[in-house]
Amino acid sequence: MDLKKQIETLEKALKEELKSVKNQADLQNVKAKFIGKKAELSSFMKHMKDLPNDEKPLFGQSINKAKGRFNELIEARKEALRQEEINKKLAQETIDVTLDAPDFSVGTRHILNQIIEEIEDLFIGMGYQIKEGPEIESDEMNFEKLNLPKDHPARDMQDSLYISEDTLLRTHTSPVQVRTMLEYGGKRPVKIICPGKVYRRDDDDATHSHQFMQIEGLVVDNDTTMSDLKGTLLEVARKMFGPDREIRLRPSYFPFTEPSVEVDVTCANCDGAGCNICKQSGYIEILGAGMVNNKVLKDSGYDPEVYQGFAFGIGVERMAMLKYGIEDIRHFYTNDLRFNKQFNR
Numbered sequence: 001m002d003l004k005k006q007i008e009t010l011e012k013a014l015k016e017e018l019k020s021v022k023n024q025a026d027l028q029n030v031k032a033k034f035i036g037k038k039a040e041l042s043s044f045m046k047h048m049k050d051l052p053n054d055e056k057p058l059f060g061q062s063i064n065k066a067k068g069r070f071n072e073l074i075e076a077r078k079e080a081l082r083q084e085e086i087n088k089k090l091a092q093e094t095i096d097v098t099l100d101a102p103d104f105s106v107g108t109r110h111i112l113n114q115i116i117e118e119i120e121d122l123f124i125g126m127g128y129q130i131k132e133g134p135e136i137e138s139d140e141m142n143f144e145k146l147n148l149p150k151d152h153p154a155r156d157m158q159d160s161l162y163i164s165e166d167t168l169l170r171t172h173t174s175p176v177q178v179r180t181m182l183e184y185g186g187k188r189p190v191k192i193i194c195p196g197k198v199y200r201r202d203d204d205d206a207t208h209s210h211q212f213m214q215i216e217g218l219v220v221d222n223d224t225t226m227s228d229l230k231g232t233l234l235e236v237a238r239k240m241f242g243p244d245r246e247i248r249l250r251p252s253y254f255p256f257t258e259p260s261v262e263v264d265v266t267c268a269n270c271d272g273a274g275c276n277i278c279k280q281s282g283y284i285e286i287l288g289a290g291m292v293n294n295k296v297l298k299d300s301g302y303d304p305e306v307y308q309g310f311a312f313g314i315g316v317e318r319m320a321m322l323k324y325g326i327e328d329i330r331h332f333y334t335n336d337l338r339f340n341k342q343f344n345r
């Protein structure tokens, strides 16, 4: 046999086939066909035994060299193929930077959270600490230790959602006052606010929600006076409703404060002259407050002979409704994006 010629013919055929290879799988087949175990080239070895001994090495070498060359051709095609595939992918994934970006809908901070943060900032600036308490609360913390024993008529002011006989969803954030005083052990001053959710057994309507938010405040020290309370609440009113606002305190009743007050702010709409919003009074009620009842101090471990305190409870929704003229409390909880996005500040 003319080995040289045969190899040349094979090499030519290989080159032809490599040209039409389209992917790595094709290439794998070509490789098997030309240099695999069953390839024609490999079968030439069979003829070796018919040759005289001195020709055998050359014959073998020729076949091996051819195998090497074939392999190089295949590897070169493999590399070229890889490059083609990369180029194809790059072309497919080209980004057209001139296209419009997709329209992502970005959320906003909820208005109630914004108001809570504003009030927190104000109080942190005055040296207060932020406290939290559980929403599932004991009757003792929610009522008894706040001078609201069982059967006290003032419990009717807050319709409650009981979980068991002595556990309920807290009706206000005031139990955090008690928890903090107990934690501090009756020995050191208290200066805290506590924002959080509260729950009432109410039917929802424009002004009632079975769940709403309050910010409780408590200061206990040994020279705390009602004028400290008034000055503090004036800061709150001005922060929320503008620097020209004034407040007035009206006598009221809460079991946990004595004396108790309701706090009104001059109407921002008419500047106190009287209008529809303030029902011609010039004032709008914004929160309840008072000097901490001696019994509450004592029951939470503070000696009323040494310590006095003031407390207040802010309704967050009410603040927001007054500030922005929102007429229905349910807007805060029905997640209408058109409502929420108005407060994107």
Ligand code: DAH
Pocket: 171, 172, 173, 174, 216, 217, 254, 256, 257, 288, 289, 290, 311, 312, 313, 314
């Ligand atoms: N806890 C009261 C309520 O939910 C609000 C309140 C009034 C809190 C007077 C106080 C306070 O701390 O001193 O109706």
